[in-house]
Amino acid sequence: MALPTIEQPIFEMKIPSTGKNVKFRPFLVREEKILLIAQQGGNDKDVIRAIKQILSACLIDNIDVDQLATFDLEYMFLKLRARSVNNIVKLAYRDTEDDKVYDFEIDLDQIEIEVKPINNKIKVNDEIGIIMKYPAASITEELGEYDNEVDLLLFFVRKCIDQIFDSENVYPANESTEEEINQFIDSLNVQTFEKIREFFNSIPTLSHTLKYTNSNDNERVIELNNLKDFFMWR
16 A cells, blocks of 8 residues: 655745745755765865755756856745755854853844846956856855965955956857956956956855854954855864
């Protein structure tokens, strides 16, 4: 005799970068096992890969998870976790001043990302310009390969150039080699590179602030800026 089939509820959430609503189901034991195994290994790349695998499995709509913006991936996994396990996450942080551990509870349903209009068109000179795009979730597994901020920034710039244009033509970045893109970036003047930095500083991020007073009666602030901060897998 066949065992009964368990029907799963269907929920809806919004992709922050596009505003599009998508349907999803909660993740199940089989998917949670994937995440737990990755977390136990303590490797960021394995955890991100597991998160993408789980989100892809739970989305009812046909969405290429790798093409989501990085902040989409983080936000959507928070909402998925809230509906799958519990919307309340418990965290414990050791204060670096008094060396005591403080406990916190975060309601994931209260975490939102504000996406404001962003200028992604950067002029190099009167004829040449660049169209930037949000960093895609596909690059998250490569971040651990860069151990200094300069190389990491150049990696982001290379991956986030969508198009280069001049007065006559548009050159899609994905039709150029990595070497060609690197040479183009190296030829930029400092003022243009600062505009690119401003673009990155304007990209929406997952964030939440914890405030408390420690035993020394000093006010303390903890900034949560990514999934690792929320779930402390290392």
